[in-house]
Amino acid sequence: GAGVSQSPRYKVAKRGQDVALRCDPISGHVSLFWYQQALGQGPEFLTYFQNEAQLDKSGLPSDRFFAERPEGSVSTLKIQRTQQEDSAVYLCASSLGAVQETQYFGPGTRLLVL
């Protein structure tokens, strides 16, 4: 079946612009995660949804970052007033259940803030 998809794959933004990144998880997956991956680093946890509920947003770096999953399926990560330090790959992952299970990753959105 279809895996996790993300759009856009690449995004160039001018400093100060707002951006919205989309994630389509695997159909039926309860859990959805957002990670930030800086160049040459491992993914870092940003936030976690169980269905439509955002249960953990402890990894969001500032209040400029906002995520939602209103219908428990598609999720959007929004970054307001982008800064150069926001440049990274943003990965989405989903897993079937609500307990620790395999996380399946999307291809990521590469964000470059100029």
Added chain:
Amino acid sequence: GENVEQHPSTLSVQEGDSAVIKCTYSDSASNYFPWYKQELGKRPQLIIDIRSNVGEKKDQRIAVTLNKTAKHFSLHITETQPEDSAVYFCAANSNSGGSNYKLTFGKGTLLTVNP
């Protein structure tokens, strides 16, 4: 919170040799340890995982060992092939306060298999 250290950061082997990547973790409550392979510009893909109730797991040329006492786990790839070349990440979950879903990743190991 959880802290995961991964070594080495780069590893170069000849085709057919074995490769070993090691990780340590800090949270003694962690109970799930996946390994992901990420090719350049691609998504991380799970290659093997282990839970704390077993000490070793094997899948064809790939094996993972876990030492809970020492809080370290290792990835072993035997008979390496050029297509094994990629960045490998270890991860460990946090298992406190009901947050057992949260993965902390190591910084990655760039494995190069030379033909």
